[in-house]
Amino acid sequence: MQSLGSQNPAPARSGFRIGALGLSVLVLAFLVAVIFAANRNEVIGWIVAIISFAWLLFAAFVFFTVRGASRRARARFEEAARQFGRAPSMSGGTTAEEARTVDEVRDLKLDHSFKIIQVQERVVRENLGKDPEQVARALETIQITAANARDMLRPDGGEPVAGTVVDEG
Structure with a gap:
């Protein structure tokens, strides 16, 4: 677990990379579902495509919401550190x-x-x-x-x- 005051953003970036990879997999699943649905022109194929698209939208919503909240929290933490006249501690302690x-x-x-x-x-x-x-x-x-x-x-x-x-x- 990374402390709030750490200057090492590597764990946060790796989390966003994993999230982006997950979104890429969902986009790929959606495209495959659309291609199969279009080729076979069956209702079940279109239902699978709609379900995969819904999961894609949900994952994108979660991904961008978490990323935005993380950026806002980091900005608030840095502002609080500036108000107290010091940079965030590397160890996370005061x-x-x-x-x-x-x-x-x-x-x-x-x-x-x-x-x-x-x-x-x-x-x-x-x-x-x-x-x-x-x-x-x-x-x-x-x-x-x-x-x-x-x-x-x-x-x-x-x-x-x-x-x-x-x-x-």
Whole structure:
């Protein structure tokens, strides 16, 4: 299903191509019915020709009505987008929804960073004086995680700090 704000008209065009193909088939069926009715000059042939012509008219009516409604809806949507001062979104979502999603993801990442720091703090407390190498790794993990969390809060979105994180806790 295509969202209303999508700039990709391909699905709509393919639908109109299929509709035009259906109309072509009905025109062909009508012409065949008329030719057979004219050649045999029987009432049943003319009845079939009239029925196929009625279906052709009905299909053409539906096709052109749907196409016109689609064009009017697209024009209204574009007008509404201009009134709000923005072009239609490629994803179909609104700017507020996209900002909220970005904020939620950032908050989730920050929460994860704080949990890592809490775990590594426990590792430091448990291994202080016992295993200096484990304490050094935990402190390095805390430093990397804190730097990454700070970078998530910066407006320029700095690059994450590189390093090896060993989680033995």
